[in-house]
Amino acid sequence: MPQIEVKNLAKVFRVAERRAGLAGAFRGLLDRRTREVHALAGIDFDIERGELVGYIGPNGAGKSTTIKILAGILTPTRGTCTVDGLTPWDDRRRHAARIGVVFGQRTQLWWDLPVIESFELLQRVYRVPEPLFRRNRDRMVELLRLGPLLDTPVRQLSLGQRMRADLAAALLHGPRLLFLDEPTIGLDAAAKLAMRDFVRTLNREEGVTVVLTTHDMDDIEALCERILVIGQGRILIDGGIDDLRRRVGDERVLIVDFEEPGSLAALERELHGAWLREVRVTGKRARIGFDAGAVAPAALITRVTSRFEVHDLFVEHPPIEHTVADLYAEHGEGEA
């Protein structure tokens, strides 16, 4: 049985409509108009134990609504959802004891307390038996290199340090399922890499299921075998990164280094057709964007090498940001 089963999950919010201006605000006091917002329009997916799933979508697409429902904070309008056999919103406290949640933009640590005191408070909140607490704490301190930070008040930590402490805090009770909401937001490059390493280790070695929402496509490319893309309250894609790429056309970029400075005119004379996306030349290097569904990369390479003196070449995928941006554009960005 999957760890998470979501069936036909929908959430409708009623939001008050605001009228413009001061007079409008006063009228709104007496005569409220509301409209319905369909944050989730009926979504389905299963997540198996041990998966590491990226959950992505533009702002307002329904990502955080889904996470809140899965975490037991929010009651859906209709549909069902079970996590390890529990319905999160009906069994909030039992469910909460089994999951870990990290919000990148907020801390769950006590601001004025040294990190270790927050941990000890959480031990009591989650009723973690002492031996288990000690084991989990020591493991987290080692993996996240928290040793030197334990006695520092949280308010004095850098964002990267705080995120590491927050991750540890969410895992002290040994949850088998971890929700990470924008865990790398605002982090510098080194901290991002450390975060990704940790999440990978947690998932591969400890078998913790991870559901990750992010706007950072590098997180997704580095970590996730599976992604769920949501837009306007619907699941648009459920599959691997390749599925996402195929969905918006199989665009590739051929990068060619010539022996001599390249000529745009010469290249454009040689290469034309609907499959060609763009050609750019800078010095000896040319970037040729093309649709791999319409022309085989090998055929294109043969054509280029037979006409020009080529020193080196390689084919790459366009950055996944572009792919996702295309997909969002297709589905009207951030409407719901």
Place this chain on the structure above:
Amino acid sequence: MANAIALLGHYFGVSIRSQLQYRASFLLNSAGQFANSCIEFLGIWALFDRFGHLAGWTFAEVAFFYGVVNCTFALADALTTGFDRFGSHYVRTGDFDRLLLRPRPTALQLAGHEFALRRVGRLLQGLIVLAWATWALDIPWDAARAGLLLLTVAGGVAFFFGLMVLQASLCFWTTESLEIMNVLTYGGVETAQYPLSIYHVAFRRVFTFVVPLGCIGYFPVVAVLGVDDPLGTGRVFQALAPLAGVAFLGLSFGVWSIGVRRYASTGS
């Protein structure tokens, strides 16, 4: 239950340690509260100095009423900072989500938000007034009197706690804490500083049956003082009256859970 109390104790320990980090702020706040209550009490003294007594009640008797309700309120106030700041600190910021993500009742976690040490100022002043009134009235303390006084304080703490829970519950609908609730909290303290018998009959009914201020102050205190109630109530009623505070707290938690359910369905 025992585990919940232990957790609350741990929360308070942590909270006290973190408040003591800001020692100057703690001392000034406490001193301010103490001075504020003293000046208020000075006002009452000035009235009695001018008029001698109030509807048959002496200054020392009124001081006793004053001491009880102020100690009660100071304790409740110290325990409910989390509820007092609920709108601005939890609902507006969305931090209430964090409480929902933990495997404990939300009200327990909010009670653990902070044990407001600065309230010792008011508590201390209340205790001093109470001690003086006890001495001036020459109250013959025995187990029954002491027990009833403790029950009175417990009922009063429950009542004011309930008011704060109610105030916080309204934030589920209004987001902001409503100043209007201060009418009941601070206004309630002011009212209960004087014997209920001095008020008009309509107010007396409201303060007995709707907002049971009389039940957590006047009635049981009359029994502790050992005087006859000008309103004619009997000792049994007087001794049981503080339970109204507990009932009020229970009712407030009922409203609270309706609010939590609403939050869970609107997400804000």
